Each structure stands twice: as C-alpha cells, then as structure tokens.
Amino acid sequence: MLNIVGFGCGSYENMTIEAVRTIEKSELVVGFKTYIDLMREYFPDKEYYENGMMQERQRCEYALNEAVTKEVSLVCSGDSGVYGMACLAYELAGAMDNSPEIKVVSGVTAANSGAAIIGAPLSHDFSVISLSDLLTKKSVIEKRLRAAAMSDMVICLYNPSSKKRADYLAWACSICLEYKDEDTVCGVVRNIGRDMESSKILTLGQLKEYNADMFTTVFIGNKSTVRMGEKMVTxxxxxxxxxxxxxxxxxxxxxxxxxxxxxxxxxxxHIFVATEYGEMILKDDKSFDGNKCIIHTGRLDEAEIKEEIEKINPMAVFDATHPFAVQVTENIKNACEKTTTKYIRIKRDKENYNLVNREKVRSAGSAEEAAIILSAPCYKNKKVLLTTGSKTVGIYSHLEGFKDNYYLRMLPNVQMLGEVLKSGIKNSNVICMQGPFSENMNYEMIKNYGIEVMVTKNSGNTGGTQEKINAAMRAGTEVIIIEDTGSDECIGIGLSEALKYITEIVEK
Known part of the structure; x- marks a missing residue:
C-alpha cells in the first residue's frame, strides 16, 4: 500500500489528523531529505528512505516497489497533489506489472496556510502559479500569468525566485502591472509554519522590488482586495x-x-448619468433621496460599463437612456451579456400625435434622411430649428445656409456646446435650455426666431412631441418628424412594469 501524504508546511500542528495517522501506521517513510528531517522529529521510530533534489523519479520508484509488500508513506510538503508527487506516482504505477494500491492523503498547501497567516486574500476566485521553469517553459508561465492578471483573479505565486531565477518575481510583477494598478494590495509570507516565519503587506509596485526566495509564497490581490492593518483581505x-x-x-x-x-x-x-448637468437635475429633484443612491457621472464605453457591472454585481441593469442613444444602449446590452447580468430596457411609449394640418408635416427615418429633405431647393434660405439634440448637428452642417439659418436647441452642457460650435453654427443660434417645454413656450420660441421649419423626433409622451407639433401648427411652421433610428424600441418594458420589478427585488 502506497500512501502519498501531504504534510502541510512541516509543523506537526499544521498536519491533518489523517496525515498523522497514516504516517504512524506506515512501516516505511520515503521523501526528500529536508522533509525526512522534519518527519524524524515527530516520528522518530520509523524506517526512512531519503534522497536529494531532482531525484523525484527514483524516490517514487523506490516507494512503489517497497509498497508492494509493506505499508509505505511517500511524504510531500503542502498537498501531495499540488506541485507534489501524486501525479508522478500514478504515472509510474501505470507502467508496473504489479503495482500497489495508491491512496492520496491531502494536506494544506502553501496558498492556504500562507493566506491564513496574512489574512484572507483568497476569499474570491484565485489562481496558483509556480514561477519555476524546471518543468514548465517560461513562455507557458507567461501565458498563464497574463490570463490570470487579465481576468483580475487573485494570484498566488509559488517558487517566486531562486539563485538562477533572481529576476523572475520582478518579471511576473511587470506582467501583472499591465493589467493591475500599481497600488494593488499584495502580500508575502516566508517560512510558513517554521522558525523565522514572517509576513509583509505591500503594493504591486513595491513587490516588484522585493527580494524573495524559494521559501516565500506571494499573494497578488485583485481590484477588491484591501489592506486592513497588516492583513490582506479580498x-x-x-x-x-x-x-x-x-x-x-x-x-x-x-x-x-x-x-x-x-x-x-x-x-x-447606482445611477449613471453622462454629464454633470444630468447629476444636477437628479439632485435638484425633491423626490430624490441622494443619501441612498450613488451617482456616477461621465460617459462610459462598453469596456468601462462592463467593469462597473462586475464591480457592483447588480441583480439587474435598467437602461433608461434616450431612445435615440442607440450606441449607448448597444454598449449597455453587450456589457450585460458579457457579465451575464439581467438587462431591462425601459420602453418609451410612442405617441400617436394629432395633426391639424398634415400638409405641414413630413416624416423621416433618420437624421440623415431629414438632412436630405432639407437639401431640396424649396428649403433654401429657410430658418430651421433643430430639436434633435447636440449629437446630430453635424449631419446638417453641409447644408447651404447652415451657419446663418439653422438654430439648435440643446441641453446646457458646456462640453457639448464646445463640440456643437465646431460644426460651424453661430453662437447666437444655439439655444441652451432644459425642458420640459410647454406648447406656449415652443410657440414663443418659434415666433421669436422666425422659424419656418422645425426638425424634431417622435420621442414619446415624455419627450413633448405633441407640444412641439401643436406650437408649430399654430405658427404655420413646417415640421419634419424623425420616426425611427433603427433601434428596436419594441423590446423592453414600460415604466410601471419597471417600478414593479424593483419592488419585487426589494421584497425578495
């Protein structure tokens, strides 16, 4: 019978009860010389066989042959199945005509015992990687390091450095720094469970300069890992x-x-708004309790949205962005799909607007199509009011008379205003105002600027489409209504359904 026993870090207190009992009943104990010296201290009456470094195969063969006729324990530090002898013993036994029964007795590997000393760094997903290139090519080690760092797992490094590999820990840190911040919390533990045991908390930037050896176990945290005094917690x-x-x-x-x-x-x-103005509108709302919500301000791309979702880990993501913000919606949907997070699109009901004079109203399928309509000779020198937002103003900039005859109503956003003025529109033709706009307010604006054509979007009941149309009809102004941007607005739920869904989350 061959028992392959992991005895942990070497101290008797850190051995499992099963490991102690297995060694006690064994007739022969086989192992690396350093490990046998430890075993002799606790089991002085046993028969031992020892050999040196790089003689693992001979050690396994001897243990297997002896185990045919007696109870043998092949001892390994840590866990015998983690960078241990269990795999080699099974491989060699497979080639024997008369192989003994094999039993693997698990032990506490350095990742676990070191983690216990330094705090709780492995509370979430983690990887264990050995930097020793004796049996693994350096290029393979690099691929594994990159994969672990890229996925933001906590990384535990075995064999971080040696006389021949003095720069390997610095090399590994350089790879991790391509994906992790320099101030990522890290820790090192040396001589686990033995005399002169020590531990230290440091940053990833500091770890790169740390002088480690083969008795050191290294922990590199993820984005959530924090330092608590002299402990490292994920x-x-x-x-x-x-x-x-x-x-x-x-x-x-x-x-x-x-x-x-x-x-x-x-x-x-967590509420995400694109601009500081959007944040201000939220905070000015008397119904909004700002103490219970976290507002995030700034435009995010798909990767940044995905990162925020991973960090917050919500039960659901509600997309209540504007129906015409097609790219934003696409980014949110993709980020939710990649993080397997429930995505809920808030559908804005399109209104069936009433028309007093249908001859004064034309439909367009997009801003580009509206621009084509306005390029017709009959619209030359006419004053046009764009109420389709700042993002589409550039679509009309090539039209004749754009600089003098086109007016834009937009939200009062300084950053977007700078972008708008680059289109060539006059400063005096830009109207920065926050809605909602009543019919009378729309009417006075149309009359004041002498607007002959208004371009708007069918943006639903809350978008004030009917009020704009009514004002234009009163003023005798022609209207071009953009009906669709290509986004599938049929997919989603209404506001009342969304509120009900949030209630269900709270009551769970």
Whole structure:
C-alpha cells in the first residue's frame, strides 16, 4: 500500500489528523531529505528512505516497489497533489506489472496556510502559479500569468525566485502591472509554519522590488482586495448588498422616475448619468433621496460599463437612456451579456400625435434622411430649428445656409456646446435650455426666431412631441418628424412594469 501524504508546511500542528495517522501506521517513510528531517522529529521510530533534489523519479520508484509488500508513506510538503508527487506516482504505477494500491492523503498547501497567516486574500476566485521553469517553459508561465492578471483573479505565486531565477518575481510583477494598478494590495509570507516565519503587506509596485526566495509564497490581490492593518483581505461580497443592488442608466424622464422610486427603498442603487448637468437635475429633484443612491457621472464605453457591472454585481441593469442613444444602449446590452447580468430596457411609449394640418408635416427615418429633405431647393434660405439634440448637428452642417439659418436647441452642457460650435453654427443660434417645454413656450420660441421649419423626433409622451407639433401648427411652421433610428424600441418594458420589478427585488 502506497500512501502519498501531504504534510502541510512541516509543523506537526499544521498536519491533518489523517496525515498523522497514516504516517504512524506506515512501516516505511520515503521523501526528500529536508522533509525526512522534519518527519524524524515527530516520528522518530520509523524506517526512512531519503534522497536529494531532482531525484523525484527514483524516490517514487523506490516507494512503489517497497509498497508492494509493506505499508509505505511517500511524504510531500503542502498537498501531495499540488506541485507534489501524486501525479508522478500514478504515472509510474501505470507502467508496473504489479503495482500497489495508491491512496492520496491531502494536506494544506502553501496558498492556504500562507493566506491564513496574512489574512484572507483568497476569499474570491484565485489562481496558483509556480514561477519555476524546471518543468514548465517560461513562455507557458507567461501565458498563464497574463490570463490570470487579465481576468483580475487573485494570484498566488509559488517558487517566486531562486539563485538562477533572481529576476523572475520582478518579471511576473511587470506582467501583472499591465493589467493591475500599481497600488494593488499584495502580500508575502516566508517560512510558513517554521522558525523565522514572517509576513509583509505591500503594493504591486513595491513587490516588484522585493527580494524573495524559494521559501516565500506571494499573494497578488485583485481590484477588491484591501489592506486592513497588516492583513490582506479580498471581500467576496457578503457585505456589499449585491443581492439587492441595481444599476440605472438614466438621462430621461423615465430614468429620473426610476431613480426617485429606488431612492426611497432599501436597495443599493447606482445611477449613471453622462454629464454633470444630468447629476444636477437628479439632485435638484425633491423626490430624490441622494443619501441612498450613488451617482456616477461621465460617459462610459462598453469596456468601462462592463467593469462597473462586475464591480457592483447588480441583480439587474435598467437602461433608461434616450431612445435615440442607440450606441449607448448597444454598449449597455453587450456589457450585460458579457457579465451575464439581467438587462431591462425601459420602453418609451410612442405617441400617436394629432395633426391639424398634415400638409405641414413630413416624416423621416433618420437624421440623415431629414438632412436630405432639407437639401431640396424649396428649403433654401429657410430658418430651421433643430430639436434633435447636440449629437446630430453635424449631419446638417453641409447644408447651404447652415451657419446663418439653422438654430439648435440643446441641453446646457458646456462640453457639448464646445463640440456643437465646431460644426460651424453661430453662437447666437444655439439655444441652451432644459425642458420640459410647454406648447406656449415652443410657440414663443418659434415666433421669436422666425422659424419656418422645425426638425424634431417622435420621442414619446415624455419627450413633448405633441407640444412641439401643436406650437408649430399654430405658427404655420413646417415640421419634419424623425420616426425611427433603427433601434428596436419594441423590446423592453414600460415604466410601471419597471417600478414593479424593483419592488419585487426589494421584497425578495
């Protein structure tokens, strides 16, 4: 019978009860000389066989042959199946005509025993990688390091350095620094469970300069890992309310309604708005409890949205962005799909607007199509009011008379205003105002600027489409209505359904 026994870090207290009992009943103990010296201290009456470094195969063969007729323990530090002898013993036994029965007795590997000393760094997903290139090519080690660092796993490094590999830890840190911040929390533990045991907390930048050896186990944290005194802790999420958290991408009236409602409930709510102005509108709303919600300001691309979703780990993401913000919606959907997070699109009901004079109204399928309509000779020198937002103004900039005859109504956003003026439109022709706009306000604006054509979007009941049309009809102004941008607005739920869904999350 061959028992392949992992005895942990070497101290008797850190051996498992099974490991102790297995060695006690064995007739012969086989192992590396350093390990046998440790075993003799605790089991002085046993028969031992030892050999040196790089003689693993001979050691296994001897243990297998002896185990045919007696009870043998082949001892390994840590766990015998983690960088241990178990795999080699099985391989060699497979080639024997009369192989003994093999039993693997697990032990506590350095990743676990070292983690216990330094705190709780392995509470979430982690990888264990040996930097020793004796049996693994350096190029393979690099691929594994990159994969682990890229996925933001906590990384535990075995065999970080030696006389021949003095620069390997610095090399590994350089790879990790391509994907992790320099101030990522890291830790080192030396001589685990033995005399002169020591540990230290440091940053990834500092770790690169650290002088490690073969007795050192290294821990590199993830983005959530924190330093608590002289301990290193990676939260798993038990205390971050992730089971009752949601994300709302706002920017519309529906988004504000969702934010107002969620702010009054016992739920962790993260609200994302593109601009500081959007944040101000939220905070100025008397129904909004800003103490219960976290507002994130700034435009995010798909990768950044994915990163935020991974960090917050919400039960659902509510997309209440504008129906015409097609790219933003696509980014949110893709990020949710990649993180397997529930995506909920808030559908804005299109209104069937009433027309007093249908001859004064034309439809366009996009801003580009509206620009084609306006390029016709009959619109030359006519004053045009664009109420389709700042992002599409450039589409009309090539039209004759754009600089003098085109007016734009947009949100009062300094950054976007700078971009708009680059299109060539006059400063005096830009109207920065925040809605909602009543019919009378639209009418006075049309009359004041002498607007002959208004370009608008069928942006739903909350978008004020009917008020704009009514004002234009009163003023005798022609209207071009953009009906569709290519986004599938049929997929989604209404505001009332969304509020009900949030309630269900709270009540779970």
């Amino acid at each position: 939260p798993r999420g038990y205390n971050n309310k992730s089971e009752k958290s949601i994300i709302i991408f706002a920017g519309t009236t529906e988004g504000r309604h969702l934010a107002d409602y969620a702010s009054g409930l016992n739920i962790d709510t």
